Amino acid sequence: MRAAEIRTPGSSPVVAExxxxxxxxxxxxxxxxxxxxxxxxxxxxxxxxxxxxxxxPGVQGVGALADGTxxxxxxxxxxxxxxxxxxxxxxxTADDVVALPTGVDPVLVAALGLSAVAAWMCLTWRGRLAPxxxxxxxxxxxxxxxxxVQLARLAGAGRxxxxxxxxxxxxxxxxxxxxxxxxxxxDDVAARxxxxxxxxxxxxxxxxxxxxxxxxxxxLRPGGRLVNLGGSAAPAVEVDSATLRSRSLDVxxxxxxxxxxxxxxxxxxxxxxxxAAGELTxxxxxxPLADAADAWTRQGDGSARGRVVLVP
Numbered sequence: 001m002r003a004a005e006i007r008t009p010g011s012s013p014v015v016a017e018x019x020x021x022x023x024x025x026x027x028x029x030x031x032x033x034x035x036x037x038x039x040x041x042x043x044x045x046x047x048x049x050x051x052x053x054x055x056x057p058g059v060q061g062v063g064a065l066a067d068g069t070x071x072x073x074x075x076x077x078x079x080x081x082x083x084x085x086x087x088x089x090x091x092x093t094a095d096d097v098v099a100l101p102t103g104v105d106p107v108l109v110a111a112l113g114l115s116a117v118a119a120w121m122c123l124t125w126r127g128r129l130a131p132x133x134x135x136x137x138x139x140x141x142x143x144x145x146x147x148x149v150q151l152a153r154l155a156g157a158g159r160x161x162x163x164x165x166x167x168x169x170x171x172x173x174x175x176x177x178x179x180x181x182x183x184x185x186x187d188d189v190a191a192r193x194x195x196x197x198x199x200x201x202x203x204x205x206x207x208x209x210x211x212x213x214x215x216x217x218x219x220l221r222p223g224g225r226l227v228n229l230g231g232s233a234a235p236a237v238e239v240d241s242a243t244l245r246s247r248s249l250d251v252x253x254x255x256x257x258x259x260x261x262x263x264x265x266x267x268x269x270x271x272x273x274x275x276a277a278g279e280l281t282x283x284x285x286x287x288p289l290a291d292a293a294d295a296w297t298r299q300g301d302g303s304a305r306g307r308v309v310l311v312p
Contacts, residue, residue: 002312003087004292006078007054009044012293013086018056021083023091027063027073031110032085032289032310034299035059041078048079060113061085062106070100072109072268086292088312095261098268104276111284111307112147114256116271117264119148122205122227123155125263126254132158133202136193136219138184138212139232141169143307146282147271148205150176154274157203161196163212172283184208190215200224210234222247229254284309 001020004013020026038057044050060074061084074096077084084090100109123129135152139145140162146169152160162173163182170181180196182189193201193215200221206213210233217226217239224247228237243249259267274280283306287295298304 001088002289003056003083004058004289004296004310005054006042006051006057009042009050009053012296013042013057015290015292018083018087021087021089021091024094025065025073025092025097027061027065027071027090027092027097029061029063029085029088029090029312030106031063032058032061032087032312033110033113034086034296034308034310035113035115038078038084039296039300046078051078052081055081056083056085056087056090058085058087058090060110061090062100062110063090065097070102070104070106072098072100072113072272074114074264086289086310088289098265100269100272101276104272107284107286107309107311108275108281109272110309111143111282112271112275112280115143115307116147116151116280116282117259117267118229118254118256119144119205120151120155120267120271121256121259121263122229122254123148123152123203126227126252127203127205127225129155129157129203131156134159134161134197134200136161136163136197136201136204136216137173137178138163138205138216139207139230140164140173140178140181141166142207142232143282144207144229145169145205146172146176147280149173149178150280151274152205153177154279159197161193161201163193163216184212190218193219203227206230208233209237213237214239217243217249217251220247220249223249225250225252227252227254282306286311
């Protein structure tokens with residue numbers, strides 16, 4: 001079968017012939033996204049260590065079982081020995097397979113994938129969003145943020161404020177239903193956030209950390225929550241003790257690795273249902289598997305138009 005193969009850590013994959021996969025379940029792959037985790041693992045510098053090469057990258061994908069059932073699936077590729085989704089077929093364990101609604105666009109579900117799962121769980125599980133609350137989404141230009149803007153409304157938010165550095169990202173957020181947008185640039189971000197939230201926010205979804213998260217914390221009402229799931233702006237958040245104590249704020253962390261198979265399955269299926277209903281989308285590119293090397297480079301350097309999804 002044809003597959004993308006990482007032969008040297010830090011290098012782009014090479015499309016080559018590979019042996020058929022082994023596993024409790026073999027999936028015919030229809031869509032395999034190139035995610036930040038794939039890129040990180042393939043560098044050989046992640047906290048998972050240097051992967052054994054050669055291997056097929058792809059920590060998640062969408063495909064079909066032998067009986068035609070559409071499924072989303074996960075793999076440990078790059079984090080542990082074994083191959084991933086960027087191939088014509090993938091071998092996985094039964095716990096890592098989730099049935100999808102019939103007729104859902106596999107490329108869209110692959111583009112959403114665990115990024116949308118993270119957004120959904122930060123809103124509903126870790127963030128404890130209540131109906132009518134105000135949500136601030138930092139990093140609205142990324143896949144997690146773009147999904148979070150839409151999912152916040154679907155989860156019952158009364159007001160959604162989208163924040164990003166890019167004007168194009170903020171325009172997409174408004175098209176997705178954001179009530180207000182804030183440019184994450186300059187020294188007055190906190191003041192602009194305060195104006196956009198009105199009498200304060202209840203929940204901040206934060207994939208950035210750094211100065212944007214500190215500014216957003218200052219807008220939270222008493223009992224407000226900030227859920228951090230990344231540090232793309234900075235590795236830390238500077239916040240004074242008085243801000244936390246005076247309003248009894250909660251600063252929470254989130255990782256998809258904390259999800260057990262049942263909770264992950266429910267979240268994947270919720271995301272897929274929203275996508276199937278036309279209520280959830282993200283910017284993405286559909287690219288043939290044969291062009292994996294170029295797609296990998298463009299996803300890594302930020303020149304891709306959203307999440308790249310390889311199609312075998």
